[in-house]
């Protein structure tokens with residue numbers, strides 16, 4: 069049987085996340101005895117805080133092991149709604165929250181619920197690769213908004229004005245951004261809202277890194293602007309803030325009609341998120357937050373070191389990110405294609421990193437390094453990178 073003939077056409081429109089592919093290749097090299105410093109995957113290197121683990125354990129012991137309501141347990145939805153109202157100035161109610169397994173399903177479900185063939189979707193480029201993948205899967209037309217180093221990795225609002233049209237169905241925002249670490253401040257978001265008002269589009273605001281900001285600015289959600297709330301789907305979750313990537317727990321906040329559709333997609337796909345993880349997530353939100361702050365400070369210290377060190381390597385240029393846990397240096401001056409650079413850096417240099425163009429065409433000329441790794445490993449990665457860049461420069465002579 070020719071399996072390729074069997075697959076539905078839509079499967080050819082799905083993309084992937086190169087982080088997982090590079091991880092696989094890096095693991096194979098390690099199995100052959102090669103040294104690899106892993107800076108490819110966006111996963112906290114910290115353990116989930118104890119109070120959350122204890123809460124999950126207690127919940128399991130107390131019998132929270134069956135299905136829950138599809139939309140998510142009311143206590144968790146209430147905790148999320150109160151948190152967003154108190155901390156982000158978004159007056160949400162529990163019935164506007166849908167709990168799902170990770171942040172990703174909110175992306176997928178939003179696209180499935182809203183995007184029809186021919187609809188245009190604006191999204192950040194470089195950006196999380198799954199945005200473009202989901203847009204294409206739903207039959208939409210991806211319209212990349214350049215997020216460039218020369219603009220401090222912010223949305224170019226003047227260009228955005230030219231990119232919206234009557235076909236724009238959805239606009240995706242991501243602050244702090246992956247892979248750039250760019251943060252949109254209140255003025256940026258207000259300027260973006262002004263453009264959104266000229267359209268009939270919904271907004272998906274991916275706020276998964278909103279607790280990882282390294283300046284004194286508070287995250288500003290577009291949904292806190294009164295006339296934007298109805299048209300915004302907030303995506304957030306527990307993976308990054310509480311080092312819970314493997315627990316698979318995230319959520320969306322959206323108007324009630326949209327919440328019904330996303331819940332319908334949930335009942336057709338997952339039934340519900342895992343029960344005891346939802347109970348533990350209530351503890352995550354309502355319990356002590358000191359470990360969140362500890363992790364944030366650790367990422368900040370590492371990124372300050374990493375960006376400083378990268379800027380001492382000739383040919384590399386790196387901004388200190390405003391948030392997230394990634395450094396996104398430019399390697400443009402080295403005159404090597406970023407994919408080739410990342411490939412060779414892994415196989416010859418011993419550092420696993422991602423090519424900027426894996427995040428979209430405007431990511432070209434950069435690489436992404438994750439600082440979710442120990443200071444010792446980052447120091448070693450810098451040593452290896454420096455030696456690798458010297459080798460490349462010697463080849464060019």
Ligand SMILES: Cc1ncc(COP(=O)(O)O)c(C=O)c1O
Nearest residue numbers: 110170171172196246276305307
């Ligand atoms: C920008 C962004 N949004 C969403 C996600 C998805 O998070 P989760 O692991 O909770 O599905 C990630 C994960 O890397 C991300 O970088």
